[in-house]
Amino acid sequence: MSAAVAYADSALAILQRDFRLAWSYRFRFFSRYLSTLFSLALFYYVSRMVSGGAGFESSDEYYAFAVIGIIILQVLTSVLAMPPMNLRQELVMGSWERTVVSPLGPVAGVLGMMAFPFLQAAVSAVVTLVFAALFFGIDVAWATAPLALPVALLGAVAFLPFGILLVAGVLAFKQASMGASYIITAISLVGGLYFPVALLPDWIEWTSQVQPFTPAADLLRHLILGTDIPSDPWLDVAKLTGFALVLLPLSVAGLRLVLERVRRTGTIVEY
Amino acid sequence: MTNRVIEHPAPAPPAAAEEVTGLAADPEARARGLAVAAVAKRFGDRTIIQDVELGLRPGEAAWISGRNGVGKTTLLRVVAGLIRPDEGTVHLAGFDPRRDRRAYADRIGFLSAGDRGLYARLTVTENLQYATRIAMVPRRGRSAAIDRVTRLFELDELLPRRADRISMGQRQRVRLAMTFLHDPLLLLLDEPRNSLDDEGLALVVAAVQDRLDRGGMTIWCSPKGEPPPFRLAHELVIADGTLVRA
Numbered sequence: 001m002s003a004a005v006a007y008a009d010s011a012l013a014i015l016q017r018d019f020r021l022a023w024s025y026r027f028r029f030f031s032r033y034l035s036t037l038f039s040l041a042l043f044y045y046v047s048r049m050v051s052g053g054a055g056f057e058s059s060d061e062y063y064a065f066a067v068i069g070i071i072i073l074q075v076l077t078s079v080l081a082m083p084p085m086n087l088r089q090e091l092v093m094g095s096w097e098r099t100v101v102s103p104l105g106p107v108a109g110v111l112g113m114m115a116f117p118f119l120q121a122a123v124s125a126v127v128t129l130v131f132a133a134l135f136f137g138i139d140v141a142w143a144t145a146p147l148a149l150p151v152a153l154l155g156a157v158a159f160l161p162f163g164i165l166l167v168a169g170v171l172a173f174k175q176a177s178m179g180a181s182y183i184i185t186a187i188s189l190v191g192g193l194y195f196p197v198a199l200l201p202d203w204i205e206w207t208s209q210v211q212p213f214t215p216a217a218d219l220l221r222h223l224i225l226g227t228d229i230p231s232d233p234w235l236d237v238a239k240l241t242g243f244a245l246v247l248l249p250l251s252v253a254g255l256r257l258v259l260e261r262v263r264r265t266g267t268i269v270e271y
Numbered sequence: 272m273t274n275r276v277i278e279h280p281a282p283a284p285p286a287a288a289e290e291v292t293g294l295a296a297d298p299e300a301r302a303r304g305l306a307v308a309a310v311a312k313r314f315g316d317r318t319i320i321q322d323v324e325l326g327l328r329p330g331e332a333a334w335i336s337g338r339n340g341v342g343k344t345t346l347l348r349v350v351a352g353l354i355r356p357d358e359g360t361v362h363l364a365g366f367d368p369r370r371d372r373r374a375y376a377d378r379i380g381f382l383s384a385g386d387r388g389l390y391a392r393l394t395v396t397e398n399l400q401y402a403t404r405i406a407m408v409p410r411r412g413r414s415a416a417i418d419r420v421t422r423l424f425e426l427d428e429l430l431p432r433r434a435d436r437i438s439m440g441q442r443q444r445v446r447l448a449m450t451f452l453h454d455p456l457l458l459l460l461d462e463p464r465n466s467l468d469d470e471g472l473a474l475v476v477a478a479v480q481d482r483l484d485r486g487g488m489t490i491w492c493s494p495k496g497e498p499p500p501f502r503l504a505h506e507l508v509i510a511d512g513t514l515v516r517a
Contacts, residue, residue, distance in 0.1 A: 003373075006407045013404035017390065017397075024392040094387025098449070101351050103376040104405040266314055266345070266354045 010104045014112035015119065018086070022116070036128050037135070039070055044136045054199055064138045068221045069193030071125045072213065075152065076187060078121035079159045081180040083113050084166040088175070091271035100268060106259050107252065110167050117163075118156055125152060129224065141226035148223040151237070155216035158243040161251035168251075168258040174271055187213050212243040300326035302365055305350070305457055305488055310359030312345050319345045321512045323359070325490075327457075331504035332479070332489040336497070336517060341509040343492040344384055347459045350490065351381040363457055377407070380455030384462040384492075386442055388449075391435035395426060395445050398434055399452065406453040420448035423478045439466035447475055451482070458482060458489040464497065476501055 022029055047063035056062040087110070090096035099109035129145075132138045162183060169176035188194060190204065191213035197205055208214040215236035222229040229236070262268040300306045307325040311318065320342040327333060337343055348354045350361055352368030352375055361368055366375040389398055399420070403413045421427060424444040429437055434445065443466045450458065463475055479489050480501050491499045495508065495517075506517040 006409075009410070010405050010407060013401055017393070017401050020397060021390065021392055093390070094383065094385065095390060097353065097381075097383055098388050098402070099405060101353055101376060101379060101381045102405040103373050103407040103453075105372055105376065109405070260355075263353070263355045264357075266312065266348070268354060 007104070007108050010108060011112040011115055014109070015115040018113070018116035019119075022120070032124065033127055033131075036070075036074070036124065037131055040067065040128065040132055040136055043067070043070065054196055060138070063136065064132075064225045065196075065221065065227075066194055067128065067132045067136075067138055068217060068224060069188075071128050072155075072191070072193055072217050072220065073184070073188060074124045074128065075121040075156055076159060076184050076213070078117040078124070079114065079156055079163045080166060080184055081177070082117040082120075083110070083163045084170045084176045084180055086113055086117075087167050087170045088177075088271065091170075091174075091269065094269075097269045106268075107255060110164065110255060111252075113167070114160060114163060118160075121156065122149075122152065138225070140224060144223045144226065148220050151216070151219050151223060151240075154237070154240045154244065155212065155220070157248065158212035158216065158240045160244075161247035164248075164251040164255050168255045171255075171262050171268065172258050187211070190214075192217050212240050212247075215239045297326050297328075299328045301362060304328045304331070304364070305490075306360075306362045307350060308360045308362075310346070310349055310356045310361065312342070312349055312354070312356050318512050320349075320509065320514075321358075323514045325505075325507070325514060327488045327490070327504070329456075329486040329488060330483055332483055332491065332499070332501065333505040333507060334498055334503050334517075335490060335492045335507045335509060335514070336495040337509035338495070342512060343509055344461055346509065346514075347381070347461050347490065347492055350457075351379055351459050352376065353381070377453070378456035379459065380450040380453070380457070381459045382446060382450040382461055382463055384465065386439055386446070386465065388446060389434040389442060392433060394431055394433055395437070396430045398445060399426075399430075399448060402449040402452050408453050416452050416454070419454075420451050423451060423481075424448045424474050440468055440471050443467050444471055444474065447478070451478055454482070454487075456487055458487065460489065461492045462494075463491065464493060472500075 043066045044063055047059045047066060050056055050062040051059050056065065087096065090099070100106045104112070129140065133140050166176045166180050166183070169179055190197070190200065190207040191211065192208055193213070197208040197214060200208065218229050218231070219233060219236045221227045222233060259268070305325065305327040307323055310323040311321040313319060323346060325333065335343055335346065345354070349356045352361070352372070355369070363375055363378050366378070368375045390401070393401070399417050400413070403416050408416050421430065424447055426444060426448060429441055429445065434442060437445070447463060450460070458479060464472055467475065476499065479499070483489060483501070493499070498506065507514050508517040
């Protein structure tokens with residue numbers, strides 16, 4: 001077995017482990033979809049108050065816009081909030097120690113921990129879209145919607161570095177859930193998830209251009225809803241690819257630095 | 272004799288230098304065994320261990336005892352590559368835990384003290400399967416590895432049961448099985464008797480003896496007065512941060 005295959009197999013083992021653990025709590029496993037339904041209903045009724053403002057011609061148009069925001073927020077929550085929470089649980093349970101001394105090692109162990117949240121986010125996104133189409137009648141551009149999958153994948157890879165850094169935060173400071181909450185809330189604000197970034201004041205609007213969430217949202221809306229895109233779609237794809245290529249190695253390097261530091265301070269298994 | 276012991280607890284630089292020289296003179300421990308040279312670890316201003324020298328040749332076992340909190344766990348964590356020493360070096364079969372992380376980890380089996388490290392909601396089988404995969408045991412060898420430790424620690428009846436639904440002693444047997452799964456060259460056992468009855472202790476002793484007979488090495492940490500019941504090459508105690516003969 002080559003090293004690459006062995007690492008891939010170990011990552012798959014972590015994914016299966018996380019699935020089994022999640023599946024062992026059946027109610028929690030399914031209740032997230034119930035919660036999705038409530039969010040969709042909430043935004044549906046909020047959207048009834050929106051018409052002819054902020055560039056939306058109808059309530060339905062805003063609702064469809066917000067649904068994509070909900071989907072991206074789900075991906076963000078899975079990729080940013082779940083891995084730090086899972087690592088903290090591993091620290092408390094003592095299983096992190098086994099990962100660190102195993103041939104797999106801590107870096108690959110952390111990357112493997114991203115797999116299940118990633119998959120769960122993808123399933124949630126599809127379920128949300130289906131619920132929104134079935135129960136609330138949003139018009140899905142079925143011809144281009146399948147293209148949203150690779151774009152969502154690229155987007156998730158571009159978001160991944162933030163999750164890796166938050167995991168490094170847990171190793172360094174033992175608690176990073178507040179950090180994840182701040183980041184998710186800030187992104188909801190400047191990423192154009194629930195309202196167009198054009199509504200932001202000029203002095204803060206630039207922030208929507210220096211992170212991967214806005215191009216991901218624009219692209220997904222374009223592919224799933226068939227809406228106009230403010231820029232060339234390929235430019236957004238290039239932006240997402242660029243963010244992934246630059247941020248991913250940087251975040252892994254940051255994680256390695258933190259791991260070396262906590263190995264030196266002896267706090268690597270503390271919680 | 273591969274073990275190098277500092278006789279006096281006070282740090283003495285010339286003596287420490289001598290110890291490193293002495294260790295390097297044992298090519299057997301350095302090339303094929305475990306070589307711990309002049310290791311020190313501090314947490315803040317507090318020195319936990321210092322000038323620790325230890326050498327093990329293939330087939331040798333050491334028992335390290337000492338009062339609670341003297342640094343047994345810290346020493347094992349350093350040897351496991353879990354934490355870095357502030358000074359000194361550790362080599363296993365010539366591999367460095369930082370530079371050759373994967374090769375080093377392949378050769379280490381580390382049982383931490385306590386009863387943690389199992390996934391409570393997974394079955395014993397699932398815990399073992401997961402452990403073989405992060406230990407990167409090749410696919411074709413996994414079933415055999417699980418069968419072997421199942422026999423060694425008599426886990427047959429426990430396999431389908433969830434880890435949080437078995438007794439503490441049974442959990443300890445599962446934790447030990449996970450430590451032995453990839454047939455490591457060096458076993459680092461921190462208080463392995465924890466919760467084990469006489470039968471469980473006999474199982475772990477037989478498993479350690481089997482590994483020693485095949486050229487493996489073992490460091491067994493336990494409180495003073497609880498020596499492991501197998502042939503020991505070194506009986507050591509940590510006192511005032513240094514390793515001395517018991």
